[in-house]
Amino acid sequence: MSKSNRLLLIGSQFLSKTADELSSAKVVLPWLLNGVGIPVFVSGLLVPIRESGSLLPQLIFGPWVKTKRHRKTLNALGAVIQALSILAIALLVFQSTSPIVLGTGVLVLVLVLSLARGLCSLTAKDLLGKTVEEAQRGSVSGLSASLAGVVTLGIGALILYRSQLSSDVYFVLLLTAGLCWLLGAALTSRLQEPASETESLDNNASQNLLDTLALLKTEPDFRRFILARALLAGSGLSIPFVIILAQRTHPDSFWGLGAFVIISGIASLTSGAIWGKLADWNCRRVLILAAALTSISCLAAALFSFSSNAVSMLAFFGLALVLSIAHQGVRLGRKVLLVNMAKGNRRTDYVAIANSVMGLWLLALGAASALLAQWSINASFVLFAAASALSITFLMSKNKD
Structure with a gap:
């Protein structure tokens, strides 16, 4: 079974x-929106909406999830909703709607997608903990x-052969993304999942919420994890601004989109398995290393923004690569650390x-950085660099993991 x-x-x-x-809010969607003249502020909101929309409702989802003995059905449902949302975005692009309609529609659909993503996130860690041994979770x-990086590399290479940037390019990318989520849901539904202990929903939902939040006060290791994770948010939020800066500097470079997709694939391909092995050894050190890479990269991006006209596209590619590798480390390290910190319904x-x-x-941070970037992208990079450096102090504190 294992x-x-x-x-x-x-x-x-x-x-x-x-x-x-393929539907990246850090690469594909910002390039699409910026290419039709939508303000930087809107592109800057893509990642915050996608991330916060998937994270905020989980305290509400949590008690409901704990009433279910099996979590794979909920995970598959979330994947199907994500598929339908991204297919709807593809239809918007294919219909060549106005920039205002496209921008508003994409933001609304990204919000719906993110809510479904939250359900998947909440149940995926539980499934990983229930079906895979602790020493193999990072490797999985x-x-x-x-493997996802290999596919992304191929897609990016195909984009490079396109002679012009047209809506059908985005349609194919987003259609493929939707099909991937549907196939993923089918595989998840076949997992041999041990039954979980269930808890009934209490009528006093507000008290249950307060009792759950009390863990932040009573468990210092968990509290330090939360603080470090919050400060590491720049590893993902900074990448769209690199994309926008590169497109502003080289507006006629269509091959830039294909190259950035390839870079994302390279980051997944080269770093995913390595970060996974390192996380099985010590996931906290993975986060420390990723934090250092993020801080250094954001400082470099700040320097680029001062003299962007003199910076070649290759320099932006290199910066995006390092940030993407760092973000892979942050995502994988925090996932394994959190799964290992607790068991059962406490997880x-x-x-x-x-x-x-x-x-x-x-x-809050996404809205602030988007507004800040509307005035000065450089200031946003400095903010992310400082926060990532500060996260290291919490990660170096004594933990139980």
Whole structure:
């Protein structure tokens, strides 16, 4: 059963990560929106909406999830909703709607997608903990990320052969993403999942919420994890600004989109399995290394923004690569650390609290950085660099993991 579950999880995670890459709110959607003249502020909101929308509701989802003995059905449902949302975005692009309609429609659909993504996030960590041994969890997640990188590389290479940027390019990318989520849902539904202990819904929902949030006060290791994760948000939020800066500097470079997609694939391919192995050894050190890479890269991006006209496209590619590798480390390291910190329904509580708190933080930080970038992209990069450096102090504190 264990081997079968590992293969199914690798397959479903691979398809989900591939879908994420092909519909990336950090690369594909910002390039699309910026290309039709939509303000930087709107593009800057894509990642915060996608992330906070998937994280904020998890304290509400959590008690409901704990009433279910099996979580794979909920995970598959979330994947199907993501597929339908991204297919709707593809239709908007294919119909060549006005910039205002396209921008508004994409933001609304990204919000719907993110809510479904939250359900998947909450249940995926539980499924990983229930169906895969602790010493293999990092490797499963890392291998699936690397496999997704191979596909992303191929897609990026195909884009490079396009002679012009037209709506059908985006339609094919987003259509493929939707199909990947549907196939991933099919694999998830075949997992041999042990039954979970269930808890009934209490009528006093507000008291249950307060009791769950009390874990932030009573468990210092968990609290330090939350603080470090919040400060590491720049590893993902900074990448769209690099894309926008590169497109502004080289507006006629269509091959830039294909190259950035390839870069995202290279980051997943080269770093996913390595980060996974390192996380099985020490996931906290993975986060420290990723934090250092993020801080250094954001400082470099700040320097680029001062003299962007003199910076070649290759320099932007290199910067995006390092940031993408760092973000892979942040995502994988925090996932394994959180799964290992608790067991059973306590793991569901940890995930719900961590993600809901992060949802609030990302919404605030994302809106602030988007407004800041409208005035000065350089200032946003400096903010992300400082926050990532500060996260290291919390990660170096004594933990139980």
